């Protein structure tokens with residue numbers, strides 16, 4: 001049974017529910033149950049015994065956008081493991097851009113990012129080039145940058161705290177740096193961190209990295225490794241916003257794209273376009289009364 005859960009604007013939902021159900025059925029999405037659930041009157045569950053996810057997705061996009069949604073093969077459950085990207089997913093910023101701006105080298109860093117986005121540089125080369133430009137920055141400047149500029153995304157604390165209260169293991173995985181990710185993980189309550197490590201000498205960044213580089217493959221491997229530890233039947237949740245989150249989002253039981261780049265959104269089986277990160281809790285069916293505010 002294909003199950004879609006979605007959260008839309010109340011007006012959109014009430015105005016379009018009947019019409020949407022009829023049009024979904026006309027479009028090949030057979031709706032078995034359409035029951036308004038009682039999470040602020042905004043969460044709709046659609047069960048369809050013989051539709052595929054792409055049909056369901058197209059129907060939802062056509063009738064309920066902008067909405068937050070999750071499409072699953074069965075009734076969504078609380079996951080055993082949660083792996084999330086950091087920059088622009090758990091925090092509202094891109095750490096390397098903020099640090100570059102802080103250090104007065106934003107245009108140089110942006111030029112490399114631009115080349116990477118044009119496909120002229122791969123992720124690892126772009127990362128190494130940008131980190132090279134950070135050489136000479138005082139390590140203490142990172143802490144100051146973090147304190148002054150880095151803010152959690154709305155709902156991030158509640159998402160992590162609530163999942164942990166239900167026994168879920170939580171891992172922050174980022175192509176950014178431990179210098180940012182460790183304090184962010186502590187602030188948000190993550191159990192573990194996988195990140196890149198900046199090399200420091202004499203209290204300053206050398207422009208190099210230590211150890212293996214975290215890229216899209218490592219993000220996916222982190223998720224797969226956590227699932228393997230839990231054994232058969234483990235349910236996983238991943239959240240991310242960028243192209244290098246795609247393999248991780250695809251490998252997860254529930255891959256939810258948060259205010260994401262279109263490529264990442266297309267690859268995920270859930271998306272948050274309108275709400276904050278607590279929408280993930282609603283989509284998983286965790287009642288607001290059970291949320292832990294963190």
Ligand SMILES: [Mg+2]
Nearest residue numbers: 085087088242
């Ligand atoms: Mg990101």
